[in-house]
Amino acid sequence: MAVLGLGRSGLSASRALREGGAEPLCWDDSPEARARAEAEGFAVRDLARAGGFEGVRWLVVSPGIPHLYPAPNPVIAAAWEAGVPVDNDIGLFFRSFGSGDWAMFDQPPKVIAVTGSNGKSTTSALIHHILQSAGRDCQLAGNIGRGVLDIDPPADGGAVVLELSSYQTDLARALTPDVAVFTNLSPDHLDRHGGMGGYFAAKRRLFAEGGPDRCIVGVDEPEGRYLVNQLSEAPEDDRVIRVSSGRKLSGPGWDIFARKGFLTEWRKGRQMASIDLREVRGLPGAHNHQNACAAYAAARALGIAPRVIERALHSFEGLPHRSQIVAEAGGITYVNDSKATNVDAALKALQAFPRIRWVCGGLMKEGGLKALAPGFANVAKAYVIGREAAGFALGLADLEAEVCTDMGTAVRRAMSEAQPGEVVLLAPAAASFDQYDNFEKRGEDFAAHVRTALGLQTGL
Missing domain, CATH: 3.40.50.720 (NAD(P)-binding Rossmann-like Domain)
Structure with missing residues (x-):
């Protein structure tokens, strides 16, 4: 081998x-x-x-x-x-998952696999957190947590939550999750997949190859709606759960959506549950509300009660580098969203807060920055980092932008000009590799500069 x-x-x-x-x-x-x-x-x-x-x-x-x-x-x-x-290792995992001990289990372990462009890590971690909060034996693996071949043998009634990237789903020869989740789709890794069609095809394999018992699909993009149509046998087919953030879903099937800060579950034409997400501190913004809907759907597919899920949402602290609050001082909140490496993720971060001092820039991806424009109304000023900071700043249209180049300068300038009620937000809309080894190092640098300036401990 x-x-x-x-x-x-x-x-x-x-x-x-x-x-x-x-x-x-x-x-x-x-x-x-x-x-x-x-x-x-x-x-x-x-x-x-x-x-x-x-x-x-x-x-x-x-x-x-x-x-x-x-x-x-x-x-x-x-x-x-x-x-x-x-x-790849994902294919090996699915081919080898299971053992003779399972014959003695009351409930065979389940695999929940999560893919999509944005929100995979938060959704996966949130599903894991909900299941653990509900007393279920659960492990987190794949693109987050442990390697898939490093996990412990699952217990009776246990679960394994996998975050899977398009790189992993594209090549795996076996993909047989019990529950499959598709969060959303936006342009990313297009050179690796030969364009948008190839990128979507890699994600779609998670649903097409193994026939999961339950499919949870974000329908805010055409690709998600197409996928639902391909998977459903009838309008009332509740093996497919539709998820949305920002619009009400209706129909005879199983729908979970977030609108105006409230998560709502509808099934067979009736409202089953509602949760106020506005006070869930670890999940700010519409993009995180979409993550909450997908995680809620996965937990409901495994039989977890709505009130148990609601309690778990409130105790979820979020993930590092994904809308992570690193400090609050003088009425100003400092948020590290270094994982916002593409325009779509950065736009969602900009739309999550009302008035922003925006630290951005880095190695730009294909497509430019025009798609960020709907979020500019929330930005008081941009502070641009990266080796090509001047070129990045030119792509921000009429938005006031200051070329800072390095993180330390950007953080100092943003902090000096921020007013109470504002958010100093790192949401780069670019890759990190021009200045950092990875997005984690970039986020850690942002947090360290903030905490140093505030006289706080610098560790994440």
Whole structure:
């Protein structure tokens, strides 16, 4: 069993394969990664060379490695030529999930898989939090939490919540969740998927490949409405739960929507429950209300009562770098939304607060910044960071913008001009790689500058 890519998921897959009796053959372009694998006793082989796949039955690929667009990795192309099936750790997980012990369980464990463009991590973490609050044995894995092959064997009646990116759903040869969640869709990773159609197709595989028992689909974009239509057998088919933020849904099926700060559940033409989300501190803004609806739907699909879910929503503290309140002082709130790496996510953050001092900028993605315009009414001023800060500022139309370049300058300027009642918000609308290793490092830097200036502890 060959393994390509020796980061977290690759090493985890290698360990799991060895434990299961296979002989992993590992490869990574990085000498340091190969050295780490060898230190754990794994054999290393350059799989792209002639004869690299001799004796190999399967190739497991880490999610960051392109397998088709913009060009196939040479090792994957060699696997094709050798007739070796290509898979990833998610596919291995679904193929191997389950054991003989399950025959003694009263309730087989469930897998809830969450995908979409924005809100996957918050939705996944919130489902996990609700299930734990309800007393259910639950583990969080995939793109968040533990690697899928590192989790513990699930208990009787337990659950595994997986956050899955398009990179993971696109290649997995097995995708069989009990409950599948599609949050929303906006342009992202388009080079990796050959355009928007390929990107949506990668997400759609979660629903098309394994036939989940229950599908939860955000219908605020055409792709979501298309997916619902493909999955439903009739208008009253409540195996599909429609989710929306901002508009009322109606019909004979199962609908959950948030409007004017209230989450409402309708089923078979009747209102089943309503929750006031306005005071749920860990879920500010319409985008988080959409996440709440999706998580609520998943919990209801597993039989959790509405009041139990409501209590869990109020105790949810949110995730780092996703609408995370890092400090409050002098009537000013400081919010770290470093995960808003694309325009759609940043727009949702801008629409979540009424008056904003906006720290933004970084490595811009395709499509420009025009789609941010509906959120500009909430922005008092922008403070732009990044190596191309001047160019980014020019894309903000008539919005007052100050080129700051580095995070420290941007935070100091925003704090000096902020007034009581305002929010100093980091929502970059761009990738972090021009200045930081990842969005987490960027968010930590923002929080550290804020807390230093306020004389608070700098740790997240």
